[in-house]
Amino acid sequence: MADLISKNDLQFKDYAWKAIPPDDARVTGKPDSTLLNRGEGYEVLAFLNRISKTKESALKGERLIKxxxxxxVRSHRNVHQWLVDNWSKHA
Structure with missing residues (x-):
């Protein structure tokens, strides 16, 4: 399945872009207890593409995370749950 968003779509430009292998748990999010480094572009991008259904929701997720x-709130599971719980509270 194609990614919803790419590096160029991200709204914030202050991410670090240290390459990590695609099978790294920080990218796959498995196990969900893996911590999300919200300052690392590849991790945030992969996380948003994994949990989002639309480009708009991925970009809103980025705004909420930032x-x-x-x-x-640091693990993939907890970040995802926080987004679900707080989605309607933020624009």
Whole structure:
């Protein structure tokens, strides 16, 4: 399945872009207990593409992660759950 968004679609440009292997758990998110480094572009991009159904939802997810996600929410599972729980509270 094709990715919904690419590096060029991301709204924030302050990510680090250190390449990591595509089978790395930080990219695949398996196990879900893997921590998401929200400053690493490849990790955020892969995470958003994995959990999103539309380009618009991926970009909203990026905004929520960058602007609203509490610092103590770090695992893929918890970040995803926080997005689900807080989706309608933010534009």
């Amino acid at each position: 602007n609203n996600l509490p610092g103590d």
